[in-house]
Amino acid sequence: MATAHIPPLLLEGAIYLGAAVLAVPIFRRIGLGSVLGYLFAGIVIGPWGLGLVADTETVMHFSEFGVVMMLFLIGLEIEPDKLMKLRLPIFGMGGLQVLLTGGIVYGLGTAFDLDWRLSLVVGMGVAMSSTAIAMQILAEQGALNRPSGRSAFSVLLFQDLAVIPIMILLLVIAPGAHTAHGVHMDWLAILKAVSLVILLILGGQYLLRPVLRYIANTGLREIFIAFSLFLIIGVSILMTLVGLSMALGAFIAGVLLADSEYRQELELDIEPFKGLLLGLFFISVGMSVNLDLVLQQPGLIVGLALAFVLFKLVLLFGLAKAFRLDNAGGLMFAVTLSQVGEFAFVIFSGAVDAKVISQEHGALLNSVVALSMVTTPLLLLGFHFVYRRLLQQRRKDGHHDEFEEARPVIVAGFGRVGQIITRLLTSAGVVPTVIEHDPNQIELMRSFGYRAYYGDITRPDVLRAAGIAHAKLLILAIDNAEETLETARYVRQHYPDVKILARARNRTYVFDYMDLGIDCVRETFLSAVHLGEKALREMGYGAFHAYSTAWKFRQNDEKMMHGLHPIHTDMQKVVSYSVRTRQDLQRTLTREMEEVVAGLNNNAWEGQTKAPAPKD
Numbered sequence: 001m002a003t004a005h006i007p008p009l010l011l012e013g014a015i016y017l018g019a020a021v022l023a024v025p026i027f028r029r030i031g032l033g034s035v036l037g038y039l040f041a042g043i044v045i046g047p048w049g050l051g052l053v054a055d056t057e058t059v060m061h062f063s064e065f066g067v068v069m070m071l072f073l074i075g076l077e078i079e080p081d082k083l084m085k086l087r088l089p090i091f092g093m094g095g096l097q098v099l100l101t102g103g104i105v106y107g108l109g110t111a112f113d114l115d116w117r118l119s120l121v122v123g124m125g126v127a128m129s130s131t132a133i134a135m136q137i138l139a140e141q142g143a144l145n146r147p148s149g150r151s152a153f154s155v156l157l158f159q160d161l162a163v164i165p166i167m168i169l170l171l172v173i174a175p176g177a178h179t180a181h182g183v184h185m186d187w188l189a190i191l192k193a194v195s196l197v198i199l200l201i202l203g204g205q206y207l208l209r210p211v212l213r214y215i216a217n218t219g220l221r222e223i224f225i226a227f228s229l230f231l232i233i234g235v236s237i238l239m240t241l242v243g244l245s246m247a248l249g250a251f252i253a254g255v256l257l258a259d260s261e262y263r264q265e266l267e268l269d270i271e272p273f274k275g276l277l278l279g280l281f282f283i284s285v286g287m288s289v290n291l292d293l294v295l296q297q298p299g300l301i302v303g304l305a306l307a308f309v310l311f312k313l314v315l316l317f318g319l320a321k322a323f324r325l326d327n328a329g330g331l332m333f334a335v336t337l338s339q340v341g342e343f344a345f346v347i348f349s350g351a352v353d354a355k356v357i358s359q360e361h362g363a364l365l366n367s368v369v370a371l372s373m374v375t376t377p378l379l380l381l382g383f384h385f386v387y388r389r390l391l392q393q394r395r396k397d398g399h400h401d402e403f404e405e406a407r408p409v410i411v412a413g414f415g416r417v418g419q420i421i422t423r424l425l426t427s428a429g430v431v432p433t434v435i436e437h438d439p440n441q442i443e444l445m446r447s448f449g450y451r452a453y454y455g456d457i458t459r460p461d462v463l464r465a466a467g468i469a470h471a472k473l474l475i476l477a478i479d480n481a482e483e484t485l486e487t488a489r490y491v492r493q494h495y496p497d498v499k500i501l502a503r504a505r506n507r508t509y510v511f512d513y514m515d516l517g518i519d520c521v522r523e524t525f526l527s528a529v530h531l532g533e534k535a536l537r538e539m540g541y542g543a544f545h546a547y548s549t550a551w552k553f554r555q556n557d558e559k560m561m562h563g564l565h566p567i568h569t570d571m572q573k574v575v576s577y578s579v580r581t582r583q584d585l586q587r588t589l590t591r592e593m594e595e596v597v598a599g600l601n602n603n604a605w606e607g608q609t610k611a612p613a614p615k616d
Contacts, residue, residue, distance in 0.1 A: 073267060125369070228266055
């Protein structure tokens, strides 16, 4: 019997998927993150691990489309006018980062008597950060819309823009490249690149939308998905032909479609492919770690990787402070971009092809790059550990965060109630200043993309720092009922123009807030009324009648609270008033129910006794 032949591509696909399924959930479960799980899986199955997959280079080229699709989706979220607002961090912070990193590494290399070409190539490679790792981390941490996330994205975008000048520079410094013809070709490459970008912008404005409309009108979802993939792959191929970054082309295409009616559909179609290919990219990076070379020269390779990462951490944190990011945001920005990125592989490979550096140097530098990528998830864990410890220490010392700006709405408390209020306000375009005293809660909500400041709202200095003097509204959603009431009293006394909404634990606190003239909502009242409405529907009430009954009960209860307020200190009067009010409500609702039933019975009787219509 003939032995069944398994296609190599199918077998390798099963190995990739199996490795990811086994490693990533374990690493996520123990808190090391998905990126490190993918990298570890790649090291294990790679040619220097178990050797289950040998062709690393082909896999990496294919998996780069994960990065490309990620940049396309990011572009869909950024409209052109928002991109224009980022021009200072893109060209200011991004330009400084690339020039300073490359220049300092080049200077150190020549100071240690390295060949000037090798020093320049290393400097250009180290200046690059990993778009895939950085954007994945920012997305997982919900930091893309924070100042640190926007700054990191801007720097990454400038690095993409810098790729073509760097590749041209490799041709210029290559041995024997200084000819008039060579210089002419360099300027021609720049002209081609600029022309292609202009054509993409024009095509996106006047051609893409009619084509998308035509495809969408077919009603065939699979054709729309096919066109989405064709668009990204086609733009990537065109960018490659003129020496530009594929990711940059995909990003431009995404920005051009950011304000189109097809944005949401494109996001839904591309997201699954992006996730799988991005995971495959991280696996291929792990596979590229040459363990034999690392074992032969462990001190040199590990030492260089750590030195580059530490150097970038210090430089990036300094840049963050120069551009006025706070300490936590600056450190997050530095950690996110501290690794040497995937474009370094391209630069080192191009340098080897142009005979600017030797193959031995290229292999060594590639191993350094891969190891530097492994450090980022570990540094992120360290950052979160230190951040939590600092918040806890600041809590003990009575310190609070520095507030970036004064906003008209302040939400005190980011627990169950504060989260819902913040989500509602943010969805409506009202971004509040959120203050929370639990560092663990702050850290948790950061991962969902919400920014809360650490501080004790019951302290006057924290209120002043948060901008209470200029606020229009203070929402008290603190769990501690006594602290909430004391804060309300202080604000009412010292800032009488600030409107206050409060969370009240029970009726006793409601009366206290009424004494201060403050609107409040009982914690469990509305949810209990809603559950009661559902109970009526389960017992056979119609949807409208159940809603109407619940609404009248709520109105009656609120009216009763105002009636009880003047007498709430006299328990005998409170009991008498409550019993009388409850009986009045019961009689009203019973009478309405009898009228509804009688109306239904009359309609049914009339339907049975009505004379039949005459026949023709």
